[in-house]
Amino acid sequence: MRRKLLLRRLTNLSILVGKYYLDHYRIHGSARVLRTLLGHADNGLRIDALTKSYLLITISHSVVNDLIHAVKTSLNDYIRYREFRIVYDKEVWGPIDVSRTIRTYPSGLYASLTYFLTSKSPEYVLLREMAVGALKAVRRILNDSLNIKFEQGREDLMGEFRGRVESLGRAIRRLRRLITRLPRPVVKYSEDELVQEVRRLLPYSSPWFTTAYNAYLLSRYLVRTIRVAQRRFRVGRYDLVLLGWRLYEIFIYTVLLSVFIEHGYEVKRRSPRRLILVRGGDEVRVLFNSPLGSSIVRDVNGDTDIAREIRGRPDASISGSRRTVVVECKFSGNPTYITAGRFKVMAYMYEYNADLGVLVFPDLDGRFVYDEEDRATSSLWDVMARNNGIAKITLSNGRSLYIVRADPAEGDKPGEIWEGIKSRFLSVLKDEGLIT
Numbered sequence: 001m002r003r004k005l006l007l008r009r010l011t012n013l014s015i016l017v018g019k020y021y022l023d024h025y026r027i028h029g030s031a032r033v034l035r036t037l038l039g040h041a042d043n044g045l046r047i048d049a050l051t052k053s054y055l056l057i058t059i060s061h062s063v064v065n066d067l068i069h070a071v072k073t074s075l076n077d078y079i080r081y082r083e084f085r086i087v088y089d090k091e092v093w094g095p096i097d098v099s100r101t102i103r104t105y106p107s108g109l110y111a112s113l114t115y116f117l118t119s120k121s122p123e124y125v126l127l128r129e130m131a132v133g134a135l136k137a138v139r140r141i142l143n144d145s146l147n148i149k150f151e152q153g154r155e156d157l158m159g160e161f162r163g164r165v166e167s168l169g170r171a172i173r174r175l176r177r178l179i180t181r182l183p184r185p186v187v188k189y190s191e192d193e194l195v196q197e198v199r200r201l202l203p204y205s206s207p208w209f210t211t212a213y214n215a216y217l218l219s220r221y222l223v224r225t226i227r228v229a230q231r232r233f234r235v236g237r238y239d240l241v242l243l244g245w246r247l248y249e250i251f252i253y254t255v256l257l258s259v260f261i262e263h264g265y266e267v268k269r270r271s272p273r274r275l276i277l278v279r280g281g282d283e284v285r286v287l288f289n290s291p292l293g294s295s296i297v298r299d300v301n302g303d304t305d306i307a308r309e310i311r312g313r314p315d316a317s318i319s320g321s322r323r324t325v326v327v328e329c330k331f332s333g334n335p336t337y338i339t340a341g342r343f344k345v346m347a348y349m350y351e352y353n354a355d356l357g358v359l360v361f362p363d364l365d366g367r368f369v370y371d372e373e374d375r376a377t378s379s380l381w382d383v384m385a386r387n388n389g390i391a392k393i394t395l396s397n398g399r400s401l402y403i404v405r406a407d408p409a410e411g412d413k414p415g416e417i418w419e420g421i422k423s424r425f426l427s428v429l430k431d432e433g434l435i436t
Contacts, residue, residue, distance in 0.1 A: 044227030
């Protein structure tokens with residue numbers, strides 16, 4: 001029963017926010033995408049067609065942009081980099097290699113040392129082959145995306161999706177023009193032969209060669225399945241895997257953001273993990289997985305740089321002229337884990353002098369109650385069941401800590417789930433005067 005519930009949560013999360021996975025965690029560049037997504041997921045679920053297409057277009061951008069950078073850098077290296085070789089000719093091109101010239105002199109040939117342009121280097125031929133191979137995979141993704149259908153209720157994604165598709169098309173055309181400037185191979189490589197030859201040269205090659213190789217490797221996974229799972233392992237057959245707890249964090253963040261936008265706030269400035277919203281004279285900063293500027297952590301043995309690194313990073317936070325809110329998400333039903341989350345929220349509240357803390361989780365499994373603190377958390381779950389999934393803890397300093405149920409499987413349709421959880425957060429924010 002609980003296994004089916006988890007699968008339903010993962011399915012709905014991927015539909016609701018799977019398309020934002022790479023953007024919210026700033027997972028860009030082929031090497032980082034491989035490092036973050038590649039793995040094996042036991043019983044992982046396949047994501048829906050639209051989310052998959054959206055993610056593949058974003059990943060393809062990383063592949064093409066990395067290859068454009070690699071080719072441009074390699075072409076620039078033509079000017080500076082030369083390969084030192086022996087040449088046999090009737091003319092002398094540099095210092096004479098006496099021992100070799102003795103053998104060839106009867107034929108009228110001198111053996112001399114000179115430099116050649118790097119177009120003679122095998123890295124350039126292999127670079128072209130990697131770029132051509134990756135381009136085939138990316139163009140397939142682009143063609144498939146042109147036929148994608150938008151289901152009812154998801155039409156709002158059409159404009160943004162089409163914009164990304166057009167941008168990818170422009171990048172592909174740019175890469176194709178650059179590829180024509182690279183030397184063609186004398187023989188055709190198979191995929192395995194290409195990888196084997198590239199790996200042989202990698203330890204001695206320029207950084208652009210490594211960048212191109214990562215892009216080529218990532219392009220080979222574009223035709224594989226994208227899955228969503230609770231855990232990812234580094235054994236077995238690899239796919240691209242989205243993690244449920246990451247999707248849950250994005251889900252809660254976007255729900256909070258939508259509450260403000262639907263109540264008249266507009267995006268004034270956008271940067272990675274940070275949005276500034278305004279409504280009239282009121283300005284609100286909404287952060288994702290980022291430290292606030294009001295941390296009480298000053299230094300570590302006098303080192304302020306280390307202090308900045310160890311500051312808490314709430315899953316979401318809201319700060320402005322009215323109040324400061326910190327939010328912690330726990331994609332689990334384990335009472336011990338949720339108990340730890342409750343104390344973590346209070347730690348964030350102390351560090352950032354926050355007026356309000358919110359702990360969010362989907363449900364609680366009473367089978368895993370082990371001690372008094374777990375039993376206390378279980379009693380809060382009973383309170384939430386009687387109060388629309390919300391429990392309010394008032395602290396002695398007058399500040400509040402809310403425990404909120406947000407279960408991606410609590411409804412039949414993803415749209416209904418979104419609206420139901422959003423109304424719960426709206427109730428909290430209104431009670432605390434953050435939304436009027």
